[in-house]
Amino acid sequence: MQIIDMNTTDLRALNTALQAGEAGSAWSVHNPAGRHALAVGLMEDMTVTIDGHAGYYAAGMNQKAQVTINGNAGQGVAENMMSGAVHVKGNASSSAGATAQGGLLVIEGDAGARCGISMKGVDIVVRGSVGHMSAFMGQSGNLVVCGDAGEALGDSLYETRIFVRGTVKGLGADCEEQPMTEQDRTILAGLLERAGVTDCTPADFRRYGSARTLYHFHVDNASAY
Amino acid sequence: MTDHNHDFTKTEPRFSATFDPFTISQIQRAAATGIYDIRGGGTKRKLPHFDDLLFLGASVSRYPLEGYRERCGTDVVLGTRFAKKPIHLKTPVTIAGMSFGALSAQAKEALGRGASAVGTSTTTGDGGMTPEERGHSSTLVYQYLPSRYGMNPDDLRRADAIEVVIGQGAKPGGGGMLLGQKISARVAKMRDLPEGIDQRSACRHPDWTGPDDLEIKIEELREITNWEKPIYVKVGASRPYYDISLAVKAGADVVVLDGMQGGTAATQEVFIEHVGLPILAAIRPAVQALQDLGLHRKVQLIVSGGIRTGADVAKALALGADAVAIGTAALIALGDQNPELAAEYAKLGSVPGAYDDWQDGRDPAGITTQDPALAARLDPIMGGRRIANYLSVLTMEAQTIARACGKSHVHNLEPEDLVALTLEAAAMTRLPLAGTDWYPGKAGF
């Protein structure tokens, strides 16, 4: 385990070291003190523990690495993640997992607004609740919310699947509740297991998806008749 | 002889200036379809533009350079503020961001080939980076847009510069659009969208909102790319003084300012024609913002929107820009609006010179299409030559003017070399009205 203390290391040195880190290596970042852009652009299958709170864009654009944040995370945690996993032990601010294309993002606490905005293939599991406009324009991947969802859930949704256990304050444009299929249940069960969620089962959740009415501009063609 | 057939008891049919034939056709179209008109290109109405400025040239009080012999530099370095690897271009004319998706792969390749041949840069667009484009562009700027289609750290590191797009001149405040006809299997896969849908992308970035957040976003991008790449911030011209100030405060190395004449692949007509500022009105406040921050020429300014000739290039530089970008003119150089395609344009209800259904995917020139048969009409090698030729002409024209003004580098052109032909242009640029030493707003009228 290699330890980097942010009281004595600057951000550039931290990220340079981590980006050069070898597969299988293990790192611990002490005194992160809410610093932004911690552990961004990692490229190898290694483990990184951020021991405290992280600012914006922690683990941004992650590839392969397993990053754990032992605290809260600021805006855009794991934004545009490609693969690997990011685990937030506390709460996450807005735009968690924004545009992420792969990997697994687990948030033990609550997530703020726009969780999973424009997500493109990532799997996100939130143990608590998510704020408004979550999964806005979600393109693919899965958002699992064990608590409640705020207003305008799944607004302008594409093909992301959304699973919510608690209440949904309101659905966004073109988002609708859909029947849970066998395939959905399998996906959900797998995600709960990967996220280490043992206190709820797929049967507790409802499934939301795109009604696909916004996929095409509506043209009336009144003159054609 | 009198014309006994003419009925003098009636006046001629008279068209309304308010409800002119085009406006009437717009109303009829709206009533027939129930959807706003979407098209490509930029503003078509007449706007104050570079044509409203003139160079004075040298004479007794100024000393010209010998036209063909004396050196007149055209190179430009972009990204000198923070980036470890600024980019060096041989000409200040760059190719603006246009997506693979909006344009065919052949068109993107041709742009890359042409730009590389003359030592300038080309730019990706709202759809990610293609290997063809990277392979054929010696200097490639990678756009970072609200949609983040195809965005990934490998391409970010493969790029020579990163352009954070906040807006574009054709639609400041609007997001991207690509209609279903152009969402081919390849385009859909790159963007992670269902094939054939009408894609409407977001107008705001998903993970930051104001300028303070932008500063943090830029820091993240630099951290991911080892502080090597110049970071551009592109804005549509709307409140240039404040927008440029804030982009610079957020840490931009280069700012890109796109006026309302700037082209688009697909946007609502109402947006194209009614939102934003003409580039002529936007350059002076942008330069002022840089000067007030003490960063003019340290943070480079690229302007675009209706650049057509070397005179436009020279005027933009004289007003204080470091470089320009071209979109529409590059497409024309590739073969858009070709008169030989008149019969095919007619089938699409248009004529050479007015074709603007770039959103539609049926471009007979093979440029704004994803149809394999149409796209195959554009030979990327020949297209690249045409682009290189055109870029060379723009550069030589700008040099011609600079030498005539006595400048040994195009960047030595200055406002003092220019006058305004109209009151509007004088007011917008603070250049004196031709023949006077006065511009509106200056005391002493």
Ligand SMILES: Cc1cc2nc3c(=O)[nH]c(=O)nc-3n(C[C@H](O)[C@H](O)[C@H](O)COP(=O)(O)O)c2cc1C
């Ligand atoms: C076909 C086409 C596609 C475009 N796509 C993008 C884009 O993806 N991202 C962007 O920032 N600007 C885009 N633009 C705008 C150009 O980058 C540029 O701002 C504009 O074309 C400059 O004005 P001009 O066309 O008058 O030269 C596009 C323009 C055209 C014509």
